Amino acid sequence: MIEVSQLSVVAGADKRKIIDQVHLRFEQGEMIGVVGPSGSGKSTLLRCLALRTPWTTGRYTFEGKEVIKSGGRGSSEYRSKFAYLEQSPELNLQKTALKNVLIGQAGQTSWIRRLTGSIRSDDYMGAMDELEKFGLLDKAHVQAGKLSGGERQRVAICRALVHGAKLIAADEPVIGLDKYATEKVLTTLKELCTNDKSTVVAVLPLELAEQYCTRIWGINEGRLQWDIKGRRLTQEEKQLI
Template structure:
């Protein structure tokens, strides 16, 4: 469970970028964040992922106040969270399997971390996660040769294998073919429905949000002006978000 109270983020000039945002989000939710350009979608994700400092507000994660964290608490939290960018965080010079295994080393003993060797069990484990995102047949392919959608799905597998319980995805569909967009959205939805994780995903494509998300937030002027279960927005609701 995630609880946020009065999240406020200001610009250097003192203007509100995000203003008094409050919500609760539970396990198994796929939350799409929609809004016009400049509405604050990316900043909200970065604040929630603790990649940006807040000017005000309280952050509760699994009954623990994480508003302020020391370096050790931040490292532990990073192991439980995944962040997906428009440009997937993958190594183009390695194959898909080695990319996924790179996220698994943190769970191995010091010798395997140092030597970068993996057991047969870890190898099979990584292949299982590639299969979850539909890339079992691409495990030995260099990432540089994969399509944009396939690279994004490798990034999702990397987040899942490290044990991410919360995934923050910032415009992960940009530049992807419609078929690839659908597959990535299905993979993200599976994180919530199959793995009971929580997904926050900013989207410019409202249709994708309406089709795949279990919950939709409409952001306008740095505020959540709409918070509904996933469905097609009414004309009035669209005006609230995009006017």
């Protein structure tokens, strides 16, 4: 169980509310689509869930353990468990897909290994297992710069999982991708929820959220307008965003 209460984010000298008193309660294994107009606070919400943006106020619990008590950045021990995937994943384009996955793993363990480039065999096998799971085994030794946009997104997902991510916050993960790549990325994310009981919260166009997600959050002006589970939206609900 993941619970968020009284989440607010205030920014600027004018104390503008980017996120305003959001309350959420959801289970591990859900795939949640976040929809809303530009500037509504969708990306900030994702960054808050992934502990990339400090909370002005709010309480955050994960599997019964307190991550944030009364605002702030949250406990550092959860940073690797809550992954944030940007629209264009930050990969080293000169390194292979495998090395991009392993860079993250080494960075989580030992700065000496990070500097020397030494990797344990179990790290290597774990990275290869994730790449194979998502149809990228044949791309393991291909430079990231030569991968398609959809393949780079899946490499970023593999890297997050090797870190030990239990929640993936994906900010428009299929923007700019063709229909085939979009289907591949979203199917990959949905399989994580179904097979591994990971939780995915993704900013998506409404039609894709309705197609792939088990739940949809509508955000407008920093507020949660509705939380819909197991069905499509009504016309009245769509008008709220």
